[in-house]
Amino acid sequence: MKDITLKSIIFASLFSSYVxxxxxxSFDCQIDYTQDIxxxxxxxxRLAPYQTNYDFQELGITVAPKNHPEYPENYLxxxxxxxxxxxxxxxxxxxxxxxxxxxxxxxxxxxxxxxIVINASIQEFSESYVLIDFSFYNPRxxxxxxxxxxxxxxxxxxxxxxxxxxxxxxxxxYGGYECLNDLEETNFEAYQKYWGTLLEAILxxxxxxxxxxxx
Numbered sequence: 189m190k191d192i193t194l195k196s197i198i199f200a201s202l203f204s205s206y207v208x209x210x211x212x213x214s215f216d217c218q219i220d221y222t223q224d225i226x227x228x229x230x231x232x233x234r235l236a237p238y239q240t241n242y243d244f245q246e247l248g249i250t251v252a253p254k255n256h257p258e259y260p261e262n263y264l265x266x267x268x269x270x271x272x273x274x275x276x277x278x279x280x281x282x283x284x285x286x287x288x289x290x291x292x293x294x295x296x297x298x299x300x301x302x303x304i305v306i307n308a309s310i311q312e313f314s315e316s317y318v319l320i321d322f323s324f325y326n327p328r329x330x331x332x333x334x335x336x337x338x339x340x341x342x343x344x345x346x347x348x349x350x351x352x353x354x355x356x357x358x359x360x361x362y363g364g365y366e367c368l369n370d371l372e373e374t375n376f377e378a379y380q381k382y383w384g385t386l387l388e389a390i391l392x393x394x395x396x397x398x399x400x401x402x403x
Contacts, residue, residue: 213278213385217354217367221247221270222247227281234264241361243331246287247272273369274334274356279391285334286325288321293326297389303327308390318380320387326357333359338383342376352379 202270224242228353232238244250247269254258259265268288275286278297283306295301305325312319318340325333339353349371357364374382385394 211278211280211385211389212277213389215276215386216369217272217274217356218358218369219272219365220368222270225249225264225266225270232264236262238262241332241358246290246292246330248290250318263402276386278386283389285326290329292329293324295326301326305333307392308387310387310398310400311397313380313384313387313395313398315397316352316376317400318383320383320389322386332361335359336362340376340379346373347379348373350398380384 198285214370228240228242231240242249248266250265250267252265254261256263262336268290273289275284277286281296281298281301283293283295283297284291284347293304295304297306299358300306303326303331305323307323308322309321311321317331318338320338322336322338323333324330324336335356335357335376337353337357339355340347340351344349345351352371354367354371355364356367387395
């Protein structure tokens with residue numbers, strides 16, 4: 189009986205939901221910009237000269253200049269897929285953010301390269317509800333800061349596409365995008381631990397349970 193109790197204590201201490209010894213994290217979020225770029229094409233035609241707020245460098249879009257040999261002036265030339273997969277990966281101290289195969293950020297979390305922003309903010313991280321925000325920016329590869337928000341709660345049917353919000357927005361923007369890719373079903377504790385890994389890697393400290401907010 190003593191051996192069983194001791195093993196249980198050791199197991200619980202090793203796999204506590206709030207001590208993330210393994211600093212490895214991977215996340216994918218698929219965003220479709222197709223409709224937005226179709227609308228932007230109309231803006232370039234009607235409002236020329238016009239300056240977009242979208243990151244054409246990231247999306248692989250060029251605006252046809254006057255006397256272009258193939259396209260009319262201000263025609264948007266799309267050179268890359270408009271469905272983008274944003275991939276975040278953390279291994280040890282290394283942080284990578286990619287848009288499809290295009291690397292937006294590749295830096296150390298402890299000593300980020302000059303100008304790079306990697307922030308995390310915990311609004312709630314309780315036993316039944318999680319609301320967390322992230323911000324990512326690299327002035328050399330990104331037009332605007334990416335703001336991410338993750339929201340989920342402990343509900344009876346577990347964590348799945350129907351009861352979690354995974355949003356990406358841009359700095360100074362009033363509209364956001366929800367991740368389109370399916371989420372593998374899991375439970376609240378496992379998914380909270382999953383995001384806790386990223387929080388601890390960015391904040392460089394242990395993540396504690398927060399009191400539940402009364403709304």
